[in-house]
Every structure is written in structure tokens, then in C-alpha cells.
Amino acid sequence: MGRKLIQIQGVSFRYHGQDQFALDDISFDVMEGEWLAIVGHNGSGKSTLAKMLNGLHFPEKGQVSVSDTILSEQTIWEIRKQIGMVFQNPDNQFVGTTVQDDVAFGLENNGIPRDIMVKRVSDALDKVGMADFLDQEPHHLSGGQKQRVAIAGVLALQPQVIILDEATSMLDPRGREEVLSTIRELKKETNMTVISITHDLEEAAKADRIIVMNRGQVYKEGVPEEIFQLEEALTSLGLDIPFAIKMKRALQQKGIPIHDQYLTEEELVNALWISH
Amino acid sequence: MMEKMIFGRYVPVDSIIHKLDPRAKLIFVFAFICIVFLANNAATYGIMALFTLVLILMSRIPVIFLINGLKPILFLIIFTFFLHVFFTTGGALLFHFSFIRIYEEGLRQGIFISLRFLLLIFVTSLLTLTTSPISITDGLESLLNPFKKIKLPVHELALMMSISLRFIPTLMDETDKIMKAQTARGVDFTSGPIKDRVKAVIPLLIPLFVSSFKRAEELATAMEARGYRGGEGRSKYRLLKWTGADSLTILYLALMASLLIIFRS
Secondary structure, eight states: OOSEEEEEEEEEEOOTTOSSOSEEEEEEEEETTOEEEEEOOTTSSHHHHHHHHTTSSOOSEEEEEETTEEOSTTTHHHHHHHEEEEOSOTTTTOOSSSHHHHHHHHHHHTTOOHHHHHHHHHHHHHHTTOGGGTTOOGGGSOHHHHHHHHHHHHHHTOOSEEEEESTTTTSOHHHHHHHHHHHHHHHHHHOOEEEEEESBHHHHTTSSEEEEEETTEEEEEEOHHHHHTTTHHHHHTTOBOOHHHHHHHHHHHTTOOOOSSOOOHHHHHHHHHTOO | OTTTOOTTOOOOOOOHHHHSOHHHHHHHHHHHHHHGGGOOSHHHHHHHHHHHHHHHHHHTOOHHHHHHHHHHHHHHHHHHHHHHHHHOOOSOEEEEETTEEEEHHHHHHHHHHHHHHHHHHHHHHHHHHHSOHHHHHHHHHHHHGGGGGGTOOHHHHHHHHHHHHHHHHHHHHHHHHHHHHHHHTTOOOSSSOHHHHHHHHHHHHHHHHHHHHHHHHHHHHHHHHTTOOOSTTOOOSSOOOOOHHHHHHHHHHHHHHHHHHHHOO
16 A cells, blocks of 8 residues: 555534534545445445545535645645546436536546547546447436446546445446446556445445444444454444355354354355365 | 427438538528528529428438428418418408408418428428537537627536436436326326316426436536536537538528529519
């Protein structure tokens, strides 16, 4: 892992007219090139946190800085150039009338000259595997395809960080897998930093690091192995634990001895077939 | 009904007219609407019909398709036709039966006015049929650009137009979904007296409005996250290019206009 890319120090925030803090004294860092998953139940403040990183909300207390620039009204557009965001609803973030217009939208906003724009649009669509859909209109695309176009729109801007704000939560399992594997490959190619906000722990299990949020606070921070040791605590926070862990527990209850650390599905299969 | 309507539909065929600059087509249609009123005798109407026919053939849009699409407004055309036939007086009396009197002038007027109507509709639907909505928006934005000087928010208007166009199918889908959901819960949209039917629209309209607000908010957030901060300092992805063919279009129009002026009585 490289240097610290995003630093969040003692950030608190509450929505206008509300007494309760949506975010309550949060501090953590995001390293360059890592895949960070932020998990938590509905209303735990994870989406608010995502919007804070992009300057869509400003902290009431504390500060956010992205590659040593402190987030403020003056620096917000510079910071937005470095952070791309993909939102939850594939329909409501599609601005353009066709696929290529939508990908170009962010570039137009930044005043990129047209000849560079054309190349970047086709490159970005190529990377997400949507190059054949240049002139398609959004209502002819599936949810997964629309999200891939949204990712292309972010990629075209060549950001350092990509934030997925529950970007797969409205997709079916196949669409979700498509989108995630696209991002995994892109991350490998370009060494982007990915912050994925989700309540799907299966998705989070593949991250480098997980932050668990509860009621606007950081409940626990650690690598997936550490986090999944929590088991019951996670369930009581309203999160669903991954299949491999449920399976392991069910097997243990039946009296099959499997050692008690976190296992991926593959490791579980291995542990089972050598246990006889 | 919806499938048959051709208003605002775009038919992507490969033709010369499809490739024209939207600005040329917009200018053509606006001018055509004015020029139509120059025609006042058989010769001029003939010239205009001929010029329009050439355009239709060049657009390679199937004529059957055009005529089918006109069926919903055929009623209107026939209605105006008869209105003129029965109520215009002048010229020789052609037909007389109790209170119905048809004069030569009335018949002439009726035919001319409905032909004028028909030509206007052909040309304007040719615009939407051969130009994608986004190109029309681009063309309008570019044509309206001079009005920026009098503080007309041209970029904002164009953006609003293109977003509206992009959301029409999405909102149609949603309307359909809400309608079905409400039908499943016992709302009857299709029968009963007018008063009940109007009332039945409420459980359709309110969710539609609320969700549009939500959509608007999410879209605004997504736009802002992608660096949108108004029309200043934006570059444009779509390029409008005025070619020789576009100038020829305008020439075609000028030729038609001068022929009309020469032959009008």
C-alpha cells in the first residue's frame, strides 16, 4: 500500500434541522491503491460519508483532505476531479440521451477539448465492455449495462479514487457480478483506489480492508478476516454474514470439527475435503 | 395507439436527409411554415406538393408508414375540409339540396386548406422522423445562441430539453408500472363515470410526482458529482458541421419560395 490518499479527521455531520448526528466523530485514512469496503445497516451513515468525500456535504466539525488538499468551497471542484462516484440507481444518474453522451458529460463539464474527449469516451467504453453500445439510449439497456456506462463516465475523467455508493444494490446477481468484476479488472490495470459502500458482506469480503459503521460511528476497522471473527456482533448490527461463515457454523453445530478462523469459500472446501 | 403515432418519433434510416445538419433542417421547417402561406392557386400548390414529395422520397421513410402515422389527425383534416366546403360562399353554385349549398369557391378553399395542412404536417414530421431528439436539441441551442445577448438562458433551456427527452421513456415505464400496481390493488382506470375516472388518476399522479422529485434530486447529485457547474467553461462533445448539402437544402427552399412568388396569383 502506498501513501495516505484520503484523510478523515474527527468528522461530524448532521442533516439540516436534525438533532442527531448522521456522522459522529469519524476518523480514518484511505491508502492509495486499496479496495476499502464500508459496510453498515441502513441509516448507519455510510452514504452520508460517501457524499462527504466528494464535497456534496461539508463536515460540521473536523476535516476531510484528499491528497493533502483540504476539502472546502474553493477546492471542491479540484477534489471532484480526483474522485469519481457511481450511485445506486442506474436510471437516475444517466444524464445523457445516449451512452456516448453520458460518458462525455463529465468531460464536457471540465472543458476537455473535443478531440481528446472522443478518444477518452471510446477508451472508457472499451474498458467496461460497452463499446458496441455508443448510440444506444438508456431505456434500451439493462441495469447492469447502465451501471457499466456510469463507471465508464467516471473512468473517462481518470480519477484517482472511485466510490461505489451501493452501486450494485439495485442489480440482479448477474449484473452485480458483471459490474464488480469490471471494477476489479480496472483496478488491477490502473491501480485505482476503490471505496465501495455496501451492505452486502459477500462483496465486502473481497476488499482489502473493511470499515463497519454503526449509528454514524466507526464500529470496527480491519481486514476481512478480522471483521468476520465478529460473527454474532455483525448479525446484531443488522448485517448478513457471508455464506462460508454460516456454513462453517452450521457444520460446527453438527459436530464437524473445523478450526475457528475466517475461511473463504475455497478454503472451506479445502478444509472439508482433507478432513477425512 | 402509441406505436402508430409518428409525432416525435425518430426513424433511424440511412439517407441524405438524415445526415443533414439539424440547424439546416430546423431553418428549413420554420421557413417552410411561413412560405406555405404564399401559395394561393393550383400551380403554386402543385409546386409545393411536388417539392415536398421529393423530400419525402429522399428521406427514404416508407410512405405507407407516414400515411399510417397521419391517421389520428386525418379526422382534423377532413373536418376542416368540410367546414370550408359548407361555409365558404362565392363562385358558381355547384350543388344545392334543401339548406346545403356548395359553391365552387368553397370546394377550392377546402381542397387548398387541407392540402396546406397535409403538407405542413408532412414536413414537420419529416423533421422529427429524420432527426434524433438530441440533434434537434443541439440545433436549437446553436440557433438560439445569438439570443444569449438578451439574457436568454440558452444552455439551461437546451439541457432541460435534453434531460426531458431522456426521461420520457423512463417515466412512461414508471407510469405503466404504477398503473398496474394500482390496478392490482383495485383501482379502476378504464370504466365508470367521468368523475370516478378523474378520481382514479390521483393514485397514479401523486406517486409519479413524488418519484419525479426524487429522481430530480438524485440526478442533480450525480451531475454535481461529475463536475457540472453550469454552462460556463463547458466544451461540447457533439459537433455540428455545416456542409455543402446543408447549403443546398437552403437553396432548395429558396428555389421553391421564388417559384411560388412567380406563380402566385
